Amino acid sequence: MRIQRFQVEKIKQEQKQVDLGPLEHLFEKYRGKSGNLIPLLQGTQHLYGFIPAPAFELISKETGIEIADIYGVATFYAQFRLNPVGKNIIKVCHGTACHVQNANSITDAMKDELEVKDGETTPDGLFTLESVACLGCCSLAPVMMIGENTFAKLTGKLASKVIREMKVNMDKEI
């Protein structure tokens, strides 16, 4: 079951400064349409990368849907995030094909390399590690996706190398 609890105090501190102005055009687009809650949440996440707590209150006010129901929907679907994510999201595929080709070793290597648990973000905010169900390129298993790039036929070592190279490149940019 998908249960994701809010850490209320932490969220309030972090998200006080969110500018909810951009949500207005979303409300205009979906106002009065039935079944609009999920597209509204998707739109919000598209804007902020996650759904900030104050946005829930605003959506509730605009749509008349109880805030509890909105939370219910947002926590049900795997897509919605309630916390900010890192600059790069590492999606390690754990579909069947990747699993039999040892996807676990990729996740383990990433955990070691980034020193985070599955689903967490590194303290510097650069990487978020996620396990996902099938990415749909099963013949290239095991795979992971970072942003729009897919890395295929990986081993734990290769995956760690990808991350180290990314870090080096990011350092250069700075």
Add this chain to the structure above:
Amino acid sequence: METSMKPRIIVGLGSCGIAAGAAKTFDKLLMLSYSGKYDFVLSKTSCIGMCYKEPLVEVQDKSGSVIYGDMTEDKVIAVIEEHFSTDKFVEKMAVHASYSEASEDAYFNGQVKIALRNCGYIDPESIEEAETKDAYKAIRNILENDIKQLDVIQTMLDSGLRGRGGGGFPTGMKWKFAFQNENKQKYIICNADEGDPGAFMDRSLLEGDPHAVLEGMIIGGYAVGASTGIIYCRAEYPLAIKRLNIAIKQAQEKGYLGAKVMGNDHFSFDIYVKEGAGAFVCGEETALIASIEGERGMPRKRPPFPAVSGLWKKPTNINNVETWGNVPWIMNHGAAAYSAYGTEKSKGTKVFAITGKIKHGGLVEVPMGITINDIIYKLGGGIQNDKKFKAVQLGGPSGGCIPAELGHTIVDYDSVNATGAIMGSGGMVVMDETTCMIDLAKFFLHFTQDESCGKCTFCRIGTKRMLEILERITEGKGEPTDIEKLETLAFQIKNNSLCGLGQTAPNPVLTTLKYFRNEYEAHIFNKKCPAKVCKPLLTYTIDTEKCTGCTVCGKKCPSSAIEGGRKTVHSIHQNLCIQCGECFNVCKFDAVLVE
């Protein structure tokens, strides 16, 4: 050659192709075309199904067509230059050629492409190209000749097409129920929430030939009397969503969609795409409807079936992507042409995604009735590294494992069901002797447990208990009564869950128990994992004959369990060993033994 005599180079830009680097290949070819060195037309298509040779590049010229495999950015230019300058095809890189034998012919020759008829052959973002391949011909024929709704439904019934999403319910029958309902507002839904890990045929069809799906839905809408179609597509398929939206816009501009379809005064139909938000259970039709309505995707009680009371409580007809893709072909070629393929109760063709430990992984469309062995050995080329074929997993988390001994099983709904597996959406994961069946069952149960919506107690808690037992077994803490407990729980979950997810969740455990019971027993009683996958059950030792005393393993060992200096034979302290396998991985002399 349909158009000019200019050679055409076509790059396969489906999701798998792009993952394998096809976009970079395309850019290289674009540079080549700008350079003006050779005169050719560059275009793109989608997945042709041969994922194991991606990226794929097809060259069409006066001699015919040839497909080159493994065309990564570093290789493509050399091959194309050789092709053009010698005016001959480069045999060693060719996987298929229209005028000569090539290395991978077996992969193509065993297939019959109906649903995937245009995938990999047309530019999916061009409606004109689709029209040259008969897109919208069937609906045009129906509307111009005023073919009656019931006649369309009769054709579907006669074709014997059954739902390709896994259920296998006759499509014509579904349409008839929706047609018979007198409610004025009806809906058509295309279920594109392909969530089975290991299945990607719907994605390929949507990316490769979106117009086929749209036309199927328009025909369905006409037959049942609906005015709105909705495609519920999972958000993980951004390319499919993009191409669908392009296709819908093109179809609207050409009058295939919108008010008065193709000028017909009595039929208006429009389609829009609804993005899923990542919940496997939404592949279940009532959960999918709840999700479109903006709620948590939890299944509802049936009856009433969607054909009576579906989306917004109106009659709704839901079919899967592949089913819709078959519809225009059947209307164009007739029911008899379709039912000529297949077995008595399962007509036509089925698309399978072959993955796992197979040499030629990819997408194949084969007539029903072919044996599993034929798919694996003839089309799939056999097992990777020529290891031993152990089992094939059909139907994803709801399905089951069919062992190698039953490889002669023919692929149709009823024969597959008889083994305890299900046809499902057509994901076929091949496993060899290095796959532990308990680990696999644990994997699937972990998935269903995670995706259970939580509505039914048995599904929510029962799967959790089953998962705990499996975890215990793979950790070497299995108890003698565990097999019995698993069977009891499986029975209860199957009988007390509302929707397909719960009713089928125990299948992976039940089929592995049926065919690989000895592996469960080895884990529980002997504390051994025969496939050498479950790490806590492994023992690492050093082969004293082979060990050269190079000290590499000792340096790598994270728990300092390996003793032995330079040029002396090492040994492993079992009480310190944490079974991480690092010594096994680093030994260059195969001197680390694992049991």
